[in-house]
Amino acid sequence: MPGIVVSVAGLLGDQAATRGDSERISQIIAVNFTGPAVVLEAAAARIGSGWVIGISSVSGDRGRASNYWYGAAKAGLSTMLSGLRQRYAGSNVRVMVVKPGFVATRMTRGMKLIGPLTNTPEEIAALVCKAMDRGREVVYPFRWKLVMLVLRTVPEWIYRRLKL
Helix, strand or coil: CCEEEEECCCCCCCHHHHCCCHHHHHHHHHHHHHHHHHHHHHHHHHHCCEEEEEECCHHHCCCCCCCHHHHHHHHHHHHHHHHHHHHCCCCCEEEEEECCCCECCCCCCCCCCCHHHCECHHHHHHHHHHHHHHCCCEECCHHHHHHHHHHHHCCHHHHHHHCC
């Protein structure tokens, strides 16, 4: 029977609070990159067949001034999963990266989130199930697909002005 391993780890870091604090920066990288990467690589080697899924972030595609260490760690996770996908290409092990954008959780409570772009954990879980059924390997929630296409082409000064 195929297995499923999902790594859902996230720790934000306000840039003002992390400035010059190498211990806090190391913690953000450990939670958002190192831990998930080690778990998912080990799972891929042992699972035999099934899905290895990492929850990354749209912040890894386009950094944000408010949490660039988080974005850097999530970019690293996305890149690592891309390499893992290549390593297991042609096998029964499938590798997926999910980039959910804003998710309403205890961690994000009190943050200024963009309402129509905010997802619930249940919506992300349903998205992952649907993506597995369709064999998708890189997944964004529908609301973020167009946003990410636009952000990839928007000049940097507009991006900064929007404070995304």
